[in-house]
Amino acid sequence: MKLFESAWQEDWEFYERVLNTETNKSEKRKIDKQHEFFVPKTTGLYSYMLDDTVKLDKQYGSSKAGRDKFGLSSPIEHHIRDEYWNEDSSKVLYNTNPRIWYIDIETRVGLSYKYPTTNKKVKIRIENKEQETTVDKLREIFYDNSKYKSFEYFNEIENKWESLQLARFMERNSGFPVPEKALEEISMFQILDNTDNIMYLFGTKDWKYQDLYLKYGDSAKFLKEHQQESELPFEVKYVNCGNEISLIKTFMKLIKDKDPLILLAWNGSGFDYPYIHNRVKNLGLDVTELSNYGSVSYSEREFKGLKEFKVDVKGHYWLDLKDIYKKFVFKNHSNYSLNTISYETLGDTKVQHSEYSKFDDFYTGVYNRPTNPTDEQLKMQIYHDSLEDKDTTDLSHSEFVWYGLKDTWLLKRINERMKLTDVMIDMIKRTGTQLPDTLGTVRMWGQYL
Known part of the structure; x- marks a missing residue:
């Protein structure tokens, strides 16, 4: 059948x-x-x-x-x-029982570069050894951390050697990542597969305190006397991919292997989906590998002063759970951030990270010890380690991974609590249409009538 x-x-x-x-x-x-x-x-x-x-x-x-x-x-x-x-x-x-992926990504902020795909010849120097290569090949060197530290590029315009950060073919973004440019590195993919009941986490570092977080969840960040065991309702598989290109290739391989029909991300149409598409393209990878069935198209337009994006991945539905929530939940909210909707729908919130001056500090471990700590902050292991001048990098990154995991878990809980995709699937069964048609008005009823 x-x-x-x-x-x-x-x-x-x-x-x-x-x-x-x-x-x-x-x-x-x-x-x-x-x-x-x-x-x-x-x-x-x-x-x-x-x-x-x-x-x-x-x-x-x-x-x-x-x-x-x-x-x-x-x-x-x-x-x-x-x-x-x-x-x-x-x-x-x-x-009526499709494979659904709840998906989220984390990115660096203002620290990565855009590589044009070009065969332009350039001179490089690694450990005082000169060689000629192409801009297109620089990716492999840039993402090999051991080589990156000693890598230099010869600036032909100013006739001098420069570090990679100053190379003129790089473009840097000083603000929050914008999907139309996708200049910053993707640091983590989080995918919760409803069929396998597995949370896949693809990062570029080791998750040092993985066992601690899988046992204690939200309370893993606290001192031992404040920790409480909390069993996750799914299996977790964390993979240290080593660098961003390997990270993205691992994600695309999972698409090929698992073949999800539906992807759900919060504000996916406004950020995650166009960012993934454009980042893949910027890195010179093949965007068609995001689909198992055909082409992948991308477009953007200005509407009422805001930029709108459309990523069409043939054979898969890349849907925005925030748009679905707005369509089918008849309730006014002060805003539609994931944190607000999670709290008002589930009584739960995202992982807070106010101890970090910038979001990128959360990833890199630049902990800003509060001068007037709250009761919760006083219970945190990282707070006490910082008082003793201990290295807090691994603790910080482990909390960062948990932050991404929980965001993705919240998506599944919201969808299941409100039965959003259940309603959509019931609608298309009754009208002979497709899932995106349920987010409109005319097309679904025109087909039915």
Whole structure:
């Protein structure tokens, strides 16, 4: 049996993703159909819904041929209706238990650089040994930390050797990371897979206090006498990828291996998704590896003074959980930050990190010991270690990893508490549409009627 999952258009052709229930794997198939429309004909078998005296005949052809006709529908729309949909929703052939990924990323702030993909020849010097290479190859040297410390680039304009940070083909961003530029390094991927019930964490450092956090959760940061055991409802797999390129390749390999149908991120459309796409592109990697089924497209536009992004990954639904929440939860909030919605929906919050002057300090371990600590801060191990001038880097980074883990866990808890994707799946079963259609108004009902 084949269960419908998604469908899309590439150039002038149409494709679908279906779940083969015999192999329990998804497949890509071409939809070999034309547009459907209806034309007036006295012997027609169909009637116009607003005037049943008007008889209609069903025909097929190009979108141009059906442009001014009744009931024009795309090959995708009538293919779903004919092959998978039924007025009795219990007989609809949809995959109603898809693999969902709750996803989040962390990035450095103002410290990384943009590499143009180019074959421009440049001179470099490593440990006083000169060699010629290309800008495109510099990535490999930059992300090898042992070489990075002694790496120099010859500035032909000023006729002198400079460290990599000053190289003129680098671009630096001094503010918070912006997705349209994606200049900063992605420091961690967090993926919670609902099918395997595994939290995948891909970082670039060792998670030194992993066992402590997996045992005590939020209280792992406290002194021993204040710790309380807290069992996570999922398995955790942390991988130290060593550098950003390996990190991204590990993420793309997981996409290939696990093949999620749905990705959910909070403000995903406004940050995570365009950032991932543009960072992959900036690093010269292949963005099509973000999809197992086809192409990946990206666009941006200005709307009411704000920049909007669209990342279309064929065969997968990259959806914004914040938009879904706004659509289906009829409740006003002071704002729609993940922290606010988590507190008002779950009574829980994100991990706080006010002890760090900048978010990047949280990652690197530049702990700013509070002069007037709160009762909670007085219980923290890192506070007491800093009083004794101990190195707090590993403690800080371990809390940073927990911060990312908890953010992603909050997404799953919000979705399950409010039954958001359950509602969406029920809607598309009843109307013969696709998940993104539920976030609009006209398309879903037009298809149903």
